[in-house]
Each structure stands twice: as C-alpha cells, then as structure tokens.
Amino acid sequence: MVTKNLFLPTILVSLVSFSFSTSFTPTDNYLLNCGSPTNISLYNRLFLADSAKPGSAFLSPGHSISLKNQNPPSELPALYHTARVFTSSSGYKFNIKKNGTHLVRFHFSPFVAQGFHLNSARFSVLVNGVLILRDLQLNSTNTVLREYILKVDRNVVEIVFTPVNVSGFGFVNAIEVFTAPGDLIMDEGVKLIGAAGSQVYKNLSSQVLETIYRINVGGSKLTPFNDTLWRTWIPDDDYLLLKSAARRANTNYPPKYEAGGASRDIAPDNVYMTAQEMNRENSSYQTFNITWNFPVASGSARYLVRLHFCDFVSRVLNSLYFNVYINEYLAYGDLDLSTLTFRVLASPVYVDFVVDSVDPGVVQVSVGPSVLSNTLTMNAILNGAEIMKIENIESEETSPKKKNIWVVVGSIIGSFVGLCLLLLALLLAMKCRKKKPKPRPAESVGWTPLRVYGGSSHSRMSEGTAYASPGPNGYFALRIPFADLQLATNNFDQNLIIGSGGFGMVFKGVLRDNTKVAVKRGVPGSRQGLPEFQTEITVLSKIRHRHLVSLVGYCEEQSEMILVYEYMEKGPLKSHLYGSGLPPLTWKQRLEICIASARGLHYLHTGSAEGIIHRDIKSTNILLDENYVAKVADFGLSRSGPCLDETHVSTGVKGSFGYLDPEYFRRQQLTDKSDVYSFGVVLCEVLCARPAVDPLLAREQVNLAEWAMQWQNKGMLEQIIDPHLVGRIRPSSLKKFGETAEKCLAEYGVDRPTMGDVLWNLEYALQLQETGQQREPHEASNINGPEPPTPGSVPHIPSNNIRREGEDGNYNSDLSTTKVFSQLMTNEGR
Ligand SMILES: *[C@@H]1O[C@H](CO)[C@@H](O)[C@H](O)[C@H]1NC(C)=O
Ligand SMILES: *[C@@H]1O[C@H](CO)[C@@H](O)[C@H](O)[C@H]1NC(C)=O
Ligand SMILES: *[C@@H]1O[C@H](CO)[C@@H](O)[C@H](O)[C@H]1NC(C)=O
Ligand SMILES: *[C@@H]1O[C@H](CO)[C@@H](O)[C@H](O)[C@H]1NC(C)=O
Ligand SMILES: *[C@@H]1O[C@H](CO)[C@@H](O)[C@H](O)[C@H]1NC(C)=O
Ligand SMILES: *[C@@H]1O[C@H](CO)[C@@H](O)[C@H](O)[C@H]1NC(C)=O
Ligand SMILES: *[C@@H]1O[C@H](CO)[C@@H](O)[C@H](O)[C@H]1NC(C)=O
Ligand SMILES: *[C@@H]1O[C@H](CO)[C@@H](O)[C@H](O)[C@H]1NC(C)=O
Numbered sequence: 001m002v003t004k005n006l007f008l009p010t011i012l013v014s015l016v017s018f019s020f021s022t023s024f025t026p027t028d029n030y031l032l033n034c035g036s037p038t039n040i041s042l043y044n045r046l047f048l049a050d051s052a053k054p055g056s057a058f059l060s061p062g063h064s065i066s067l068k069n070q071n072p073p074s075e076l077p078a079l080y081h082t083a084r085v086f087t088s089s090s091g092y093k094f095n096i097k098k099n100g101t102h103l104v105r106f107h108f109s110p111f112v113a114q115g116f117h118l119n120s121a122r123f124s125v126l127v128n129g130v131l132i133l134r135d136l137q138l139n140s141t142n143t144v145l146r147e148y149i150l151k152v153d154r155n156v157v158e159i160v161f162t163p164v165n166v167s168g169f170g171f172v173n174a175i176e177v178f179t180a181p182g183d184l185i186m187d188e189g190v191k192l193i194g195a196a197g198s199q200v201y202k203n204l205s206s207q208v209l210e211t212i213y214r215i216n217v218g219g220s221k222l223t224p225f226n227d228t229l230w231r232t233w234i235p236d237d238d239y240l241l242l243k244s245a246a247r248r249a250n251t252n253y254p255p256k257y258e259a260g261g262a263s264r265d266i267a268p269d270n271v272y273m274t275a276q277e278m279n280r281e282n283s284s285y286q287t288f289n290i291t292w293n294f295p296v297a298s299g300s301a302r303y304l305v306r307l308h309f310c311d312f313v314s315r316v317l318n319s320l321y322f323n324v325y326i327n328e329y330l331a332y333g334d335l336d337l338s339t340l341t342f343r344v345l346a347s348p349v350y351v352d353f354v355v356d357s358v359d360p361g362v363v364q365v366s367v368g369p370s371v372l373s374n375t376l377t378m379n380a381i382l383n384g385a386e387i388m389k390i391e392n393i394e395s396e397e398t399s400p401k402k403k404n405i406w407v408v409v410g411s412i413i414g415s416f417v418g419l420c421l422l423l424l425a426l427l428l429a430m431k432c433r434k435k436k437p438k439p440r441p442a443e444s445v446g447w448t449p450l451r452v453y454g455g456s457s458h459s460r461m462s463e464g465t466a467y468a469s470p471g472p473n474g475y476f477a478l479r480i481p482f483a484d485l486q487l488a489t490n491n492f493d494q495n496l497i498i499g500s501g502g503f504g505m506v507f508k509g510v511l512r513d514n515t516k517v518a519v520k521r522g523v524p525g526s527r528q529g530l531p532e533f534q535t536e537i538t539v540l541s542k543i544r545h546r547h548l549v550s551l552v553g554y555c556e557e558q559s560e561m562i563l564v565y566e567y568m569e570k571g572p573l574k575s576h577l578y579g580s581g582l583p584p585l586t587w588k589q590r591l592e593i594c595i596a597s598a599r600g601l602h603y604l605h606t607g608s609a610e611g612i613i614h615r616d617i618k619s620t621n622i623l624l625d626e627n628y629v630a631k632v633a634d635f636g637l638s639r640s641g642p643c644l645d646e647t648h649v650s651t652g653v654k655g656s657f658g659y660l661d662p663e664y665f666r667r668q669q670l671t672d673k674s675d676v677y678s679f680g681v682v683l684c685e686v687l688c689a690r691p692a693v694d695p696l697l698a699r700e701q702v703n704l705a706e707w708a709m710q711w712q713n714k715g716m717l718e719q720i721i722d723p724h725l726v727g728r729i730r731p732s733s734l735k736k737f738g739e740t741a742e743k744c745l746a747e748y749g750v751d752r753p754t755m756g757d758v759l760w761n762l763e764y765a766l767q768l769q770e771t772g773q774q775r776e777p778h779e780a781s782n783i784n785g786p787e788p789p790t791p792g793s794v795p796h797i798p799s800n801n802i803r804r805e806g807e808d809g810n811y812n813s814d815l816s817t818t819k820v821f822s823q824l825m826t827n828e829g830r
Helices: 010-019 400-434 482-488 530-542 573-577 587-606 662-667 672-688 704-714 731-744 755-771 817-826
Strands: 029-033 040-042 045-049 064-068 082-086 090-095 100-108 122-127 130-137 144-152 156-163 170-172 174-179 190-193 199-201 209-216 246-250 274-278 290-295 302-309 322-326 329-335 349-356 362-369 384-390 497-500 504-510 516-522 551-555 562-566 622-624 630-632
Touching (some): 100 170, 190 329, 274 290, 322 349, 482 504, 573 622, 587 630, 587 731, 587 755, 731 755
Antiparallel strands (some): 029 174, 064 082, 082 170, 090 156, 190 199, 322 329, 504 516, 516 562, 551 562
C-alpha cells in the first residue's frame, strides 16, 4: 500500500498532511466519563457525562451505580475520579454511523468508595456479544487501559459488563469507541511466522485485536497528545535483551510520509524520528543482533507484530540491508528500506507479521545485518513495534436452549466441514506433490535442472515451483549441445552481443537449420542465476503462447548455463519508445503491442493450472518480432501462483524499480495483480514515451506512474503524451487507454482489473481509435471478463508463424514439446 497521497504533488502532500496531522476526525466518536454527571476534557478531548440524565442515550437499562472517589490523588486526572459499577450484566449502547474497524478503549482506575473496593472487582466484558475480556482482575490501584481493535458490522456497538460471582460487580471509569482510519488494519494477508514455514494469515480485519505493547523504539514516552489516534507509546529500554548492543538514533527532520507505506495515523512522527541501531563502537566488524523480548501471557495465542521502520540513519540509498527475526524465525530477509519507500530515505514504512507465542510466553524481535550488508556500513534498525493479541473469539448465546441446539447442529456441520476441508487439503497436497516429480539420480553434476527436484540446497525451487516433468517429453528434449551453440554464435563473438543483464550476455545466433535465435549465456562457472535459470526452463518448457517468447532450447554442459530463445528481430519495446532514435511507433501499433502483451500475460496468469506470475513486467521485457508483434520475455523471476501453503512467495523483493507494485513489496506478497500494476506502468511509458523513473526530472515528474496519474486525474492526460502522438489519438481512445492505465495502477491489488479485463479494455481503445465509435453501452460496461476479440482488432499474425495454439491462444497440449521443438527448429527465418 502506498499512502493515498501518492498521486498528489509531493510538496502539497507534505503541507496537507502536516496541517491536519493532529486532526484525524473519526466518523463515530464516543468518549464517556463513566459514573459522572459532568463533562471532562482530557488530552483535548471531551469525555461526556454518562449520567447527566437518567436513562441517557448510552446507558443500557440494568443495575448500575455511580461512584465518586472522595480522596483522589492530586496527580490523577479528573476523568478517573468517578466510575460506574455494574452489579448485574449491563453496559452501554452506541449508535454506529460507519461500519468497519473501530477502536474501543476501557479505562480502569480502581479506588475505594461506598464499600466498593474496585480493585477486587472481577468481571468480563462483551462487545456485540463477543467476549473480549474474560474474568478481569486488576489487583492493583494503578490505572489500566485496555484497547481493542475490532470490526463493527452492525448499526450499534453494545458493551456489556458481566460480574463474575466472586466479587459480584464490574466497573469502568471511561470508555472510548471511535472509527479507525480505513487503512489501520488491512486484509491483504499477513506473513505468518512459524515452524510450518512462511504462510499467509488472512482476514485480519475480522479479528478482535487487543493491544499488548506499543513501543517507541529508541525514543521517549508519547502521550495521546502526540498521536492522531490518541495512543500511548512507551520506550523500549525495558525490553532490550542486551542494552549494549543497541544505540539510540534520532533525527530532527520530520519523516517523509508520502513515499513509504505508513501514514501519520499508522504511527506519529515521533515514532519514526527515533530508532535503535547497532552499537558498533566496540565491535566494528562483528555481526550481532539487537533483540527485544516482550513477555506475553503463556499459553497458545497468536499475535500481530507490527514493526515500524524509517531509515534516517543511512546517508545514501540502498546501503542498509538487514534481517528481521521473530521468535528466532527469519521474518524478513535482506530488508532494504530504500526499495520499500520508492527510493526515498527517511520515509516511514511498517511491516506486519503474525506469530504464535512460544513458551515461556514471549514474543522476541531481533534485527541484525544481512549477508548483503557492506561491512563498513552494516547496520540494522527498528523505530517502533506494536504487539497485538489476536483474540479467540467466543460468542455468548443469549438463550441456553438455542445454544444447545446450535452446539449440536454446529458440531455436525463443523465435523462435516472439517472432513471436507481435510479432504480438500489432502487433495491439494497430493496435487502439489504430484507436480514434484520424484528425485532422479543426477545425470550430471553442477546445476542441472535435476537438482531442482533432488532435494538439494536450492530449496526455493523444490518448495513448490516444480513445473514440468523432465521426462522424455519434458524439457530434456530441448537440450542443445554446447558445440552447436558455439557454432551458432561464432564462438560467442563479441560482435554478436545484442544485450546483457544480471544473468550474463545475450548473443544473436543462427542454428544449423538457419533458425535465428537469441542465446542467453550465464557467466560461465557462476551459479548466480541458477534458480532463475531453472525457473525459466521449467516455466518456458511448459508454456507456449503466441505472445510469450518461446524457449528454443537450453544447454547445461561444461558448467554453462545457456538459454536459447526465438530471435526477436525488432528488440525490446522500450527502444521503440524513446532513447534509441528508432522511428516512433504509431498509436495503432502501440495499442496492438499493448494488446498482444496483455494477451500473453493473461495467458500466463490463467492458462496453466497454477497460474504464473511474471514478476518483472517492463518495457525491456516486451520484445517485438520482425512484424512488430509483441511477446513477453524473461521469466527468470516468475513464480507459479498459489498452491495451498505457498500462496505468496517471499524470498525478498525482486523486480525492477519504477514498475514494482507498492503493495507487493511492502507486504512481500505476490499476486497476479502485481503484474497488472507493472503493466499499468508500461502503458504510461507507451503513451508518454519516457522511462518509468527518470531521476533527472523535476521531483514530481520522477515517477512516471505518479506523474501520469496526476494528469489523468485532472482529465488532461493529453498534455503529457509523446509529442509524436499529438493530434493522432482519438480522444475517446485516449480516454479509454488512460482509464485502463489508471485502473491498473490502483493502490490496492483488489481494485485492479485482471489482465483479461485490461485486454478487453485495450481492444476497446483500439476499436475506438479505428472506428471512433462507441460500442453498445451494455458492452462497454462489461468489465468482468474478456470477450472474444473482435476480428478487426487482432494483431496481425505473420503467416509464417507456426500454428501451435488453439483459437483462444491456448497451447494445444496434444502436441508434445518434442514436436514443438522440432517444428521450431525447422521453422526457417525466425
Ligand atoms: C456535555 O457536552 C455535551 C456535548 O457538548 C452537551 O450536550 C451536554 O449538555 C454537556 N453536559 C454537561 C453536563 O455539561
Ligand atoms: C490478581 O490476583 C489473582 C489471585 O491472586 C491472580 O490469579 C491474578 O493473576 C492477578 N491478576 C493480575 C492482573 O495480577
Ligand atoms: C452495517 O452492516 C450491517 C450488516 O452488514 C447493515 O445491516 C447495516 O445497515 C450497516 N450499517 C451501516 C451504517 O452501514
Ligand atoms: C454464581 O451465582 C449464581 C447465583 O447465585 C449461582 O447459581 C452460580 O452457580 C454461581 N456460579 C459460580 C461459578 O459460582
Ligand atoms: C473472516 O473471519 C470472520 C470471523 O472469524 C468470518 O465471519 C468471516 O466469514 C471471515 N471472512 C472471510 C472472507 O474469510
Ligand atoms: C507531545 O505533546 C505535548 C503537548 O502538545 C508536547 O508538549 C510534547 O513536546 C510532545 N512530545 C513530543 C515527544 O513531541
Ligand atoms: C563497549 O565497551 C564498554 C566499555 O568497555 C562496555 O561497557 C560495553 O559493554 C561494550 N559494549 C559492547 C557492545 O561490547
Ligand atoms: C540473529 O538471530 C537469529 C535468530 O535468532 C540467528 O539465527 C542469527 O544467527 C543471529 N545473528 C547473529 C549475527 O547473531
């Protein structure tokens, strides 16, 4: 998630968020001074008398008593001088204007009056029938605050205090019920840390969360004065395991909220302006962790751990890499805050994790340098931490009879559902396992693809990205002898180099049968790109599509890693857009290229059982053949979609800067909507003919997506289009195109269209350009699924292109890869 302000001019944003920094206005906002006939102000907030008039709007009928402390300590705020005591189940009712996440706080400050020793009270509290506080005993005379974050899905919040027999009464001094900012707790799924490996915890916003710790790491106590949600943050010193390992750091400059994921409502300035960093004074070259231990109740429970970061410590970007551990599990490896914040230093972000508590009841958080750290600058920081217990919700039934029936029915349904789930899980597990072919004896040493399945240390692959069987019809058939490739590339002639990248060099080559190929050769002897290499083989050998660059073969001899692709005569889309002096493409050509790549991507997402996420969509990974037909290339980073427990891949952020889905790298979660975002950036590039990121431009123009969406929002997108296109795009076509890009770039993945929808919209934009006519309204409003393409808008397919797809672009699975291979090999001129 990016702040909502991402697309506004950044300077404006700072001003706006600054002037409103202390004025978050909740829709529902109930503050009660319980047991008192007077209104009282605390921290600039007015707590209303709950007993001004009998049967007042909030107090439910039932037996309760107003109690006043006759001798309050002088320093105790007046809010705590009174309390309401409940001697039978009763409480308050608040009308709710806005459904969704709310904060509920209870203030308990025991005193003695009228024979009631409030610190001996024992009671439970229910909110809308959900037991959130069971058998509370305070024992002390200190003021205790309990805070809950919960979702309200009805028009009322009803709070009931139920005395437990022993004491016979419950009490409360003050209550707060107010609407939380919409982005406080979100539902994209949170990384679940535990023995089972990394999984995803979903549906967080439906849970009741109880705040256990709220820590301003490296800083001082923050009171509700200093927080837009009136929270209290306490210093971390008491929880540091080894105080000498950490050193306080702080900055005088307010954090730059606009870039990263956090807003002032997530945590206030002061949290992000202080931190603990590694104290390397005595031990400059040693690596060690800074560790905090937060005691929690023992027993099994789950906790949401929200960690806040703001890198004001680094002097330059991308110089701080560190690992985050929770309960000794690696929670986030090689965390690079620069990437998370779109390359802005001192910009706040937060990352959520869910953990199970471990005996003897502790949540342990550690940060320490990663292997990517430079020894000179190695460091690790933490600015803030929140730990919230995820409550096991129990609903209290009102009628015991009903309860019994429901228990019986419930258990029947429950066991049936349980059985079904078990079956489903078994089936899925079998499916996942089936996809992992049995280990075979290694036929050759080194990085042969077989190792992928052999349970070797390259576990990233064996964890579930096994794609194709290496059987006789699998990708073994695509092996090409090294000698053939030497011949094809004139022994890797430097003059034939057509590109280079992280993986190595790309050479133009001609095979014996005159097939033109692109030969991608990994640095010999280096294992650097091994996982990507294997991914690419397994993915590509399985997938054939007109708009995906085909793998012609691969070579794995003599510690070489070589991939051989069909040759794409016209090279990357990017060089036809800007920077290379090639003649500009027409709008129609550009639309056709976008449509073709959308089609390739749509097939990638939906065409195979698992669905594949490309992960690195950008204009250099869209290649054009001699007829300007676009194909999506470079699957080195791609992953298969969710398969039970590997819903999201979290091996660190990969992809290209400027195209990265903000939601993806903040949550380390990958969905096909991440590709949609990147594709939206490509659409902007195609329209504006400039790079996704251009650091030399004025600040508000640096990020293309941001810049383009500013103009799109103003309805003046035509102001910034490629000068070559001015006057050549029909307004209706541009409008459709702009809207499509805008949807792709939506802040949240759920709001983005699928590639199928994008495809449909682009086809429509092409049709508008060609005919200038709108479709029928009912057609135009169909954004739910791709329609069969209208014949006129299908990009021209060269006649010598072999037919290896069905009408819908699907690979005809009857055709064995060997056949495809031989067809490719004999297909001349490509
Ligand atoms: C408390 O404040 C509310 C809202 O401002 C007002 O309606 C009410 O009369 C006040 N009550 C007392 C006792 O001052
Ligand atoms: C209060 O005292 C009871 C009994 O001594 C104990 O079980 C309970 O844990 C105590 N509660 C707190 C909050 O200390
Ligand atoms: C809240 O949700 C409930 C159930 O979904 C609905 O009946 C109610 O009208 C909603 N209230 C508001 C204020 O939206
Ligand atoms: C609580 O009191 C009620 C009524 O006096 C009694 O029926 C019930 O058994 C008591 N429960 C406990 C747990 O003591
Ligand atoms: C989320 O959890 C709540 C409560 O546990 C449940 O009622 C709801 O159906 C869940 N929603 C989804 C989408 O799983
Ligand atoms: C918190 O707010 C109070 C009151 O506005 C102010 O005096 C204090 O300096 C603030 N604390 C910090 C750390 O900013
Ligand atoms: C650094 O040295 C001081 C003084 O010798 C010592 O007290 C402190 O524990 C040392 N810190 C570390 C991290 O070793
Ligand atoms: C940091 O803590 C983690 C988890 O406990 C541990 O695996 C790692 O070795 C520690 N690193 C250092 C340098 O002590």
